[in-house]
Amino acid sequence: MMKKSLDKIKQKTKIILYILQTSLIYFFPKSVFAITEATIGATGFVPKIELDAVLSFAVKLFFTVAALVALYYLIMGAFEWLSSGGDDDKISGARKKITAAVIGLIMIVAVLAIAWTLEQLVFQRNICFGISCDIKIPVLWEK
DSSP, X not given: OHHHHHHHHXXXXXXXXXXXXXXXXXXXXXXXXXXXXXXHHHHSSOOOOOHHHHHHHHXXXXXXXXXXXXXXXXXXXXXXXXXXXXXXXXXXXXXXXXXXXXXXXXXXXXXXXXXXXXXXXXXXXXXXXXXXXXXXXXXXXXX
């Protein structure tokens, strides 16, 4: 019995990781660090990776993973509700899971909206958090 449930968990984890991996390709196509003609001539076949681009990618990745986890939690709560068979304890557990997932999604959207508004309207892309433009790291002096 325990082995079957452990196998199911492993199988679900593999599916989630596959979905996450394939979805990242579609969400971040411009964040691929490909070799261009400018970097080939300047550094000799080594792509020039800037820290601000990596940090911006990490911020976008964090919000994407958080949203996918919240959606997964929402779907699992819905499946628990459907398979509860009218048991009040199972229904209340599923309701709590769905409520937590919806609150999480609302918080993610609210944070993204506030960050985007601050970047675009308030700071006019002079200060960026990595949502709509790359994080800008200040420098002390120019070379």
